[in-house]
Amino acid sequence: MRSWQNERSRGVRSGRARGKMLSGWAPTPPQVVTEALRLADLTANDILFDLGCGDGRVVVRAAKMFGATAIGFDIHPQRIQQSRGRARRFGVGDLVRVRRQDMLSIPDLDRATVVYLYLPQRTVNRLKPMLRKRCQEGARIVSVSTWLFNWKTEKELTMRVNGRRWYIGLWIVA
Numbered sequence: 001m002r003s004w005q006n007e008r009s010r011g012v013r014s015g016r017a018r019g020k021m022l023s024g025w026a027p028t029p030p031q032v033v034t035e036a037l038r039l040a041d042l043t044a045n046d047i048l049f050d051l052g053c054g055d056g057r058v059v060v061r062a063a064k065m066f067g068a069t070a071i072g073f074d075i076h077p078q079r080i081q082q083s084r085g086r087a088r089r090f091g092v093g094d095l096v097r098v099r100r101q102d103m104l105s106i107p108d109l110d111r112a113t114v115v116y117l118y119l120p121q122r123t124v125n126r127l128k129p130m131l132r133k134r135c136q137e138g139a140r141i142v143s144v145s146t147w148l149f150n151w152k153t154e155k156e157l158t159m160r161v162n163g164r165r166w167y168i169g170l171w172i173v174a
Helices: 004-010 030-039 057-066 077-089 121-134
Strands: 047-051 069-074 096-100 114-117 140-144 155-161 164-172
Touching: 030 057, 030 140, 030 155, 030 164, 047 057, 057 069, 057 077, 057 096, 057 114, 069 077, 077 096, 114 121
Parallel strands: 047 069, 047 114, 069 096, 114 140
Antiparallel strands: 140 164, 155 164
16 A cells, blocks of 8 residues: 555645645556456446546546546646646547546536546545545446445455555445
8 A cells, every 4th residue: 555654755646635635646557457447347438537647547548448438637737747648649638638626626526437546545535425425326436455444345356466466446336
């Protein structure tokens, strides 16, 4: 699991709450992203929201491999620029959008059919009530390395990449 202290020291953030960073940025290995999107049964009919999208690897992969519409959210200008550049380089600019927005204030969260999370546990704990309340019934939440406690997973996957164990869980909004 990513260390909160390491994230703070990098000075990168994906959202703020009461003056505190909600998340730092740490890239997810491509194999983990692919398996997380497969676990979510992502299709071209889906709209994926990536909360704290970083460099855009998830939204681009969702569009390129699965044909999904993908919207990334971040507040760091450099990450937004990287995400948009990645979408252009991979030729999926028509399917990918990146918005500079705090993940706690996304007004159209109900549009998402899949929500992708790779965030610190304390941030996921803060987002969980919002996800349950504001996502549409049947929306899939896929989380890498963090858990939505007291909410039954539909599917789980553990994998090893470069000697590190990665946990991926899938939850359905009811």
